[in-house]
Amino acid sequence: MITRRDILIASAAVALSAAFRTPQALGQPLPKTAHILTGFTPGLQDALARLVAGQMNDYAKTIVVETRPGAGGRIAVEAVKSADPDGSVMLFAPLGFMMFFPHVYKTLRYDPRDFTPVSTVASTPTLVTVGPKVPAEVKTLADFVGWCRANPKLATFGTPGAGTTLHFLGTMLGRSAGFDFLHVPYQGNGAIQDLMKGVIAAAVMPIGSALGLVQSGDLRALATTGPRRSPFVPAVPTVREAGYPSLEDLTWFAFFVPATTPAPVVDRLNEAIQAALRTDEVRVGMAKLAVEPDARAMGDFARLIASESERWKAIVLATGFVPTD
Structure with a gap:
């Protein structure tokens, strides 16, 4: 189960790797086609993913948003966990998949440490x-x-x-x-x-x-x-x-990639997301969806997951909820 120490260590490792990236690493080719997986039937999450993807043209020539509904969204999470860590497959999901699900399911086929948090994009x-x-x-x-x-x-x-x-x-x-x-x-x-x-x-x-x-x-x-x-x-x-x-609570929507994705690739994806969030198209589109832009730096994002995980763990225990399979 995720802990604050795990998140901070992972965040520090990503930052350290990025600090020593080489020109050769930065010169790695961009994926021709990238896939963004969401875990629910078309709705707010799917629309938000498509909105941001439409302004990420500098990241990949083609970006395909795929809905993989089922098991409360976990099918999409598991698919990204096992994907090639080359930046061509990413998860777009509510933060609950990482900071909440570990406390309500007895067994998960993934651990939050299987992913690198790239960026939040919006909250509501x-x-x-x-x-x-x-x-x-x-x-x-x-x-x-x-x-x-x-x-x-x-x-x-x-x-x-x-x-x-x-x-x-x-x-x-x-x-x-x-x-x-x-x-x-x-x-x-x-x-x-x-x-x-x-x-x-x-x-x-x-x-x-x-x-x-x-x-x-x-x-x-x-x-x-x-x-x-x-x-x-x-x-x-x-x-x-x-x-x-x-x-008091907010729902954050965010991007994740497999944990072993190279830091330069994560950085490049983060930059593409931040650029998309600065466009008028995305800002206007978010207003129509009744969500607000909420982009956090990778280190802040990791700390957010850790703090929210601890908060929801206490809430679940207080309600007497029995974790399910």
Whole structure:
């Protein structure tokens, strides 16, 4: 299991290798075709990967984004782990694959140390929304908590899947507020569809999943989990403002390559990603997807994984969740 010491050592090794790279290494040919693997069916992650890939022309002549859904996204992770470490195959995934999954699965066919973190590209808070099953007078998170306590059989929330960070955020809300919040897992955006139909009371989803329906008034947003209010829903308070600071959380999307990828190749890929993030096309595209640019240096990225891994380990233990196969 990943530790802060492991991440810092790996980060230092990458930095040291990069510091002594040679002109011959820098002259290694770029891949003619590069593949970016994502682990879910087309949606936010896939769209974001294609957006960034479209501006990475200096890295490879052709960049193909492939969706490899299955096993909660782990199929794509395993495929990249076993790929040639030449920069031609990379993983684009939420950070949870590295800092969260090790704490919710008994066995993984990969270890976070099997990968080198290249760069984060964007982050987004989670949005807690309610639909028509909840009375119109419920307008704040405090109102909703009160309603759930008074109507325990109706206190349900949906997410894109069991054992995800979104699942745990909803569970933590129920535990922190003292009511049983029943989780209903869905595939993709199915939770939003059932929320609209009044099948479930609430949804805990990335902000972009429900933004249009919140803006139209069809759904009510009660809180966001970011450290500050989201520019996409500036009137919606944060969970800290609502009295639940322990729910503060962001979802980061990032690139990874196999751990044995040479440092000069990692550097070159990082530079291509950073250049793409500086383009107007990517910035405008991210705004349409309701995510914000959030690029971190490789060393900072490694430290982020370590700190978030420790935080989520404590959260999983506190909830009493039993790791699954």
